[in-house]
Amino acid sequence: MEPIEIWDAPRLLAFRVTHNPPPMRELTFHNNIQAPHLHGFLEAKRGQFRLIPLDGGRRTRLEGTTTYRHGLYPDFSWALWADGLIHRIHERVLRHIRDEVMRFQAGGGAASGAAPMAP
Numbered sequence: 001m002e003p004i005e006i007w008d009a010p011r012l013l014a015f016r017v018t019h020n021p022p023p024m025r026e027l028t029f030h031n032n033i034q035a036p037h038l039h040g041f042l043e044a045k046r047g048q049f050r051l052i053p054l055d056g057g058r059r060t061r062l063e064g065t066t067t068y069r070h071g072l073y074p075d076f077s078w079a080l081w082a083d084g085l086i087h088r089i090h091e092r093v094l095r096h097i098r099d100e101v102m103r104f105q106a107g108g109g110a111a112s113g114a115a116p117m118a119p
Contacts, residue, residue: 002047014048042070042082062097064090 006014020043024035046067051060066086072078 005046006048010051012048012050014046016046017044020044041072042068042085044068044086062094064094066090 002015002017002019004013004015006012022034023039023042044066048065050063050065052063053059054061066089068082068086070078070082072082
């Protein structure tokens with residue numbers, strides 16, 4: 001669970017990222033290989049979700065933002081890959097939120113509970 005830095009309901013939720021997943025899992029017969037040269041080179045630092053009313057409040061746009069850093073060289077080349085990766089993660093999270101909202105609305109307001117995100 002990430003610590004919340006700003007909670008301005010219902011407009012903004014901003015949080016700090018305290019844990020990043022391992023960069024990869026080695027497929028090997030050896031137990032738990034940790035390649036130190038892979039750790040710490042793409043790290044999310046902060047994230048936020050912003051709700052923006054549209055059409056006089058009839059619709060809402062949800063924006064997700066991630067602040068990250070990477071330490072890969074050459075910087076300009078890896079920035080393209082990192083931006084693409086972060087963009088795909090945003091798409092997945094935002095699709096999941098959209099699907100949960102649609103499920104909530106279809107159920108007449110009944111909460112559907114926490115469901116795993118689809119790839």
